[in-house]
Amino acid sequence: MWKDWIRPFVRPLPQWSTVAIAPTSRAVTATLHGDDASVDVTADHTVASLKPLVIATSVDAGERPLLEYTDSTTQRLLGVLHLVRMAPVTTDKASISLYQVEGGEHYCLSWLRRSWNAWLQNRLMLKSRAPHHLAMDPSAVQQLMTAxxxxxxxxLVSLDAPGHQNIFPMDLIGPLERSGLFSLALRSTNVSEPVMREVRQVALSSIPAAMKNVVYKLSEHHKQPLSDWNALPFPVRTSREFGIPAVSSALHIRELAVLHSQTIGSHTFFLCRIASDEDLAEGLQLHHTAGFHQAYRRKRNMPFAEV
Ligand SMILES: Cc1cc2nc3c(=O)[nH]c(=O)nc-3n(C[C@H](O)[C@H](O)[C@H](O)COP(=O)(O)O)c2cc1C
Structure with missing residues (x-):
C-alpha cells in the first residue's frame, strides 16, 4: 500500500514500544568500556535521574566511559551512550558510580531514516510539551530511548504505611548486580516519595504483559495515594516479610528495604537491599523498549511481541 510506503516520511516512530518479554531474556547486552577494561553491565546499570539524564552502575569505569548496547544474538551494535563521571553515591554497604549522559546515538535505522525520524520526533516533542510535565530536552529523550x-x-511498586498506602508503575528500576543492591529512581514530586524515605519498605510486583492497561491506569497514583486496597481492579496478596499488599497474579514479588535515598536532579534515587524474592508464575512480563529498536527487530523478522 502506498500509505505504508509514505508513513516513515511523514510520521515519526513511536518513542516507546510496550512489549512482552520473558523476565530472564537477555536479548540485548550492555557493555561499559572504561579506561582499563570492558565490563558486562547488562544487570548492573540503571537510570538514576531523567533531568539530567544519569546512569548508575556499581562499576567504576573511569572518567569518560562508553556504554554500548549490542544485539545478543547477532552481536550487532545497536547504540552507544557517552558518559561523564559524577560524584558517586556512597553508603556503608557500597559505592555506586553515577554517570551523566553527555551524548549518544543509535544504529537501528539507516543514517538517513535515523536523522529524519529524530527530527520528526523532536519536532513533535517540542510541539506537545505540556508546562507541568518534566520537560526533558529532545536530545536527552533521544539518549533515554537509546538507554x-x-x-x-x-x-508495580506498593507501600503501606499508617495513613498512606499506594501502588504505582515504575520501570526506572533494576539490579546493580556487583553491589548486590537494587535501585529505584522515583520523581521527587511523587506523592509517596516522602513516605518511602520514611518507612523504607516497598514490594515490587513483576507484571504480566496482559495487565498493561491496568498498569497504565495506575500511573495516576504517582500524584494521589490509593484510598482503599479493595478498590483495585485485581486481587492482592500480602508480601512475605513486610506484609505489604502486592499483585496476586504477579510473576514475581520482590520486597526491598531502602538503605539509602538521595535526590539526583529530578528524581530520588533509592538504593535497596532485596529482603525477599518470590517466583510465583511463568510468563511474559511487560517491558518498555525504544520504538526504533522494535522497528529494527521488525525489519529483521524478530520483533518482540507487542501489547
Ligand atoms: C509504565 C510506567 C512506568 C513508570 N515508571 C516510572 C519510574 O520508574 N519513575 C517515575 O518517577 N515515574 C514513573 N512513571 C510515572 C510517569 O513517568 C509520570 O511521572 C507520571 O505518570 C506523572 O506524570 P506527569 O507528572 O508527567 O504528568 C511511570 C509511568 C508508567 C505508566
Missing part, C-alpha cells in the same frame, strides 16, 4: 535499547521491565 531503553535494553528493554526495561515494568513493575
Amino acid at each position: 531503553y535499547l535494553h528493554p526495561r521491565p515494568v513493575v
Whole structure:
C-alpha cells in the first residue's frame, strides 16, 4: 500500500514500544568500556535521574566511559551512550558510580531514516510539551530511548504505611548486580516519595504483559495515594516479610528495604537491599523498549511481541 510506503516520511516512530518479554531474556547486552577494561553491565546499570539524564552502575569505569548496547544474538551494535563521571553515591554497604549522559546515538535505522525520524520526533516533542510535565530536552529523550535499547521491565511498586498506602508503575528500576543492591529512581514530586524515605519498605510486583492497561491506569497514583486496597481492579496478596499488599497474579514479588535515598536532579534515587524474592508464575512480563529498536527487530523478522 502506498500509505505504508509514505508513513516513515511523514510520521515519526513511536518513542516507546510496550512489549512482552520473558523476565530472564537477555536479548540485548550492555557493555561499559572504561579506561582499563570492558565490563558486562547488562544487570548492573540503571537510570538514576531523567533531568539530567544519569546512569548508575556499581562499576567504576573511569572518567569518560562508553556504554554500548549490542544485539545478543547477532552481536550487532545497536547504540552507544557517552558518559561523564559524577560524584558517586556512597553508603556503608557500597559505592555506586553515577554517570551523566553527555551524548549518544543509535544504529537501528539507516543514517538517513535515523536523522529524519529524530527530527520528526523532536519536532513533535517540542510541539506537545505540556508546562507541568518534566520537560526533558529532545536530545536527552533521544539518549533515554537509546538507554531503553535494553528493554526495561515494568513493575508495580506498593507501600503501606499508617495513613498512606499506594501502588504505582515504575520501570526506572533494576539490579546493580556487583553491589548486590537494587535501585529505584522515583520523581521527587511523587506523592509517596516522602513516605518511602520514611518507612523504607516497598514490594515490587513483576507484571504480566496482559495487565498493561491496568498498569497504565495506575500511573495516576504517582500524584494521589490509593484510598482503599479493595478498590483495585485485581486481587492482592500480602508480601512475605513486610506484609505489604502486592499483585496476586504477579510473576514475581520482590520486597526491598531502602538503605539509602538521595535526590539526583529530578528524581530520588533509592538504593535497596532485596529482603525477599518470590517466583510465583511463568510468563511474559511487560517491558518498555525504544520504538526504533522494535522497528529494527521488525525489519529483521524478530520483533518482540507487542501489547
Ligand atoms: C509504565 C510506567 C512506568 C513508570 N515508571 C516510572 C519510574 O520508574 N519513575 C517515575 O518517577 N515515574 C514513573 N512513571 C510515572 C510517569 O513517568 C509520570 O511521572 C507520571 O505518570 C506523572 O506524570 P506527569 O507528572 O508527567 O504528568 C511511570 C509511568 C508508567 C505508566
